[in-house]
Structures are given as structure tokens and as C-alpha cells.
Amino acid sequence: MPYRSISDLPPSVRAHLPEHAQDIYRAAFNSAWAGYDDSDPAQHEETAHRVAWAAVKRRYRKQGDAWVER
Numbered sequence: 380m381p382y383r384s385i386s387d388l389p390p391s392v393r394a395h396l397p398e399h400a401q402d403i404y405r406a407a408f409n410s411a412w413a414g415y416d417d418s419d420p421a422q423h424e425e426t427a428h429r430v431a432w433a434a435v436k437r438r439y440r441k442q443g444d445a446w447v448e449r
Contacts, residue, residue, distance in 0.1 A: 380412070382405045388404065396435065400439050400446055403431075403435050404432070408427045412424075
């Protein structure tokens with residue numbers, strides 16, 4: 380289930396990440412969704428979320444309760 384816009388992202392992502400990080404998350408999720416072909420749909424989504432978080436963590440780090448750019 381690729382995300383068409385930031386407003387489609389899960390509330391936990393929208394509530395915690397800055398807008399630019401949300402863009403990174405969405406793009407990475409959508410790319411992973413298209414690129415990975417897991418036979419189990421639940422695993423397919425989990426893999427895409429893991430890839431998206433990894434992409435965010437390459438550019439941002441958590442400082443206290445906030446995500447800040449590296």
C-alpha cells in the first residue's frame with residue numbers, strides 16, 4: 380500500500396518526524412514496496428517500513444523527543 384502523500388502516512392510517523400523526514404520516509408517506503416516482492420503481504424509491509432525508517436535514520440537522529448537533521 381504505497382503512500383500517495385504525507386497525509387496518508389501513519390499517524391505515528393506524521394506526529395514525530397519533521398516534514399522533510401516524512402518525505403524521505405514516504406519515498407523510501409514506496410520504493411521498497413515496489414522493489415521487494417515478499418510472498419506474505421504482512422511481511423511485505425513490514426519490510427517496507429523497516430527500509431523507510433532506515434532511510435530516515437541516515438539523515439536524521441533522535442535528540443531527546445525530537446528528530447533532528449544530522
